Amino acid sequence: MRGRPGLVLAALAAVFLAAIPTTSGTAGAEPGNSEAAAPTAVVEVADDWNPPAHLRQPLQEVWDHVEATYPDLHGFRNYGWDQVMANGGYLNFCVRWDSSRPVSEELRDRIHETLRRQYRKWTDVMLDNGQGHNAWPYTEVPVTVVGWAVRDRDTLRWDDDSVDIYVNDIREGAPQCAEECGRFFNQDGDYSRCPGGTARHYDQSLWLTEGMSGGAGGDWGQRMGSEYFVDSLDAENVTILLHEIGHTFGLDDFYDWTPTGVSEFIMRAGSSPHITEFDGWMLRDFWRNVKHRYGL
Numbered sequence: 001m002r003g004r005p006g007l008v009l010a011a012l013a014a015v016f017l018a019a020i021p022t023t024s025g026t027a028g029a030e031p032g033n034s035e036a037a038a039p040t041a042v043v044e045v046a047d048d049w050n051p052p053a054h055l056r057q058p059l060q061e062v063w064d065h066v067e068a069t070y071p072d073l074h075g076f077r078n079y080g081w082d083q084v085m086a087n088g089g090y091l092n093f094c095v096r097w098d099s100s101r102p103v104s105e106e107l108r109d110r111i112h113e114t115l116r117r118q119y120r121k122w123t124d125v126m127l128d129n130g131q132g133h134n135a136w137p138y139t140e141v142p143v144t145v146v147g148w149a150v151r152d153r154d155t156l157r158w159d160d161d162s163v164d165i166y167v168n169d170i171r172e173g174a175p176q177c178a179e180e181c182g183r184f185f186n187q188d189g190d191y192s193r194c195p196g197g198t199a200r201h202y203d204q205s206l207w208l209t210e211g212m213s214g215g216a217g218g219d220w221g222q223r224m225g226s227e228y229f230v231d232s233l234d235a236e237n238v239t240i241l242l243h244e245i246g247h248t249f250g251l252d253d254f255y256d257w258t259p260t261g262v263s264e265f266i267m268r269a270g271s272s273p274h275i276t277e278f279d280g281w282m283l284r285d286f287w288r289n290v291k292h293r294y295g296l
């Protein structure tokens with residue numbers, strides 16, 4: 001895909017800054033005096049970390065860069081990881097249909113299926129021979145669209161009630177599903193004000209905007225052109241979506257530097273149409289570095 005997802009890092013950083021109150025500062029109380037009479041056992045956290053040798057250096061460079069540049073890397077509590085863990089292994093979505101194009105029941109279902117299929121390309125990275133990699137607890141992460149947001153109900157050409165429909169609830173100039181039901185707005189996980197409760201809450205939005213090129217991604221979801229998405233329904237890789245999902249799980253952009261020895265991977269916009277081995281190990285490395293917050 002040609003369009004470089006331009007807004008992405010800015011959008012992600014903005015979300016990080018906006019969404020986080022100020023919860024950092026776990027002052028590391030280092031063990032004080034060690035009276036070295038008895039041998040001290042070195043306690044290591046169980047960690048299954050075995051990337052291919054040629055990727056070790058670039059992975060370390062990436063993580064060092066993340067630690068040096070993210071404003072609240074370890075205080076931020078709304079990565080895709082946090083969402084999956086809070087739910088116990090699934091993700092719910094709202095589709096923000098920021099377009100006047102009518103949506104048939106068939107198109108709706110194809111959009112759902114494409115989102116699921118693409119999302120799975122990332123979540124499958126967390127498996128080793130069908131088991132969770134490095135204590136990842138889920139062998140699959142079901143993705144369900146629970147709501148659609150539109151300006152005009154007539155745009156949606158179906159009558160069934162399989163998804164909740166939100167009409168003309170406008171934020172950021174685009175339709176959104178009810179804030180009472182959104183994870184972004186209720187990071188304490190309290191969905192008691194959502195009419196459908198926890199079962200109909202949404203963690204992320206698939207925000208499809210008519211006439212947009214490029215994309216944006218963050219803890220709130222993924223945004224790209226509605227025409228691009230619809231035109232990509234049969235594609236093996238919906239490249240912009242895949243790139244933006246990477247951001248949802250904390251992965252960075254690579255606009256101004258390249259890790260040693262690797263230059264083609266989906267998080268380096270424009271260099272790969274699909275998730276590469278290096279992308280996969282970056283995802284696994286992010287998990288390795290945040291899993292302790294879940295006691296793993």
Ligand SMILES: [Zn+2]
Nearest residue numbers: 005008009253
């Ligand atoms: Zn990006």
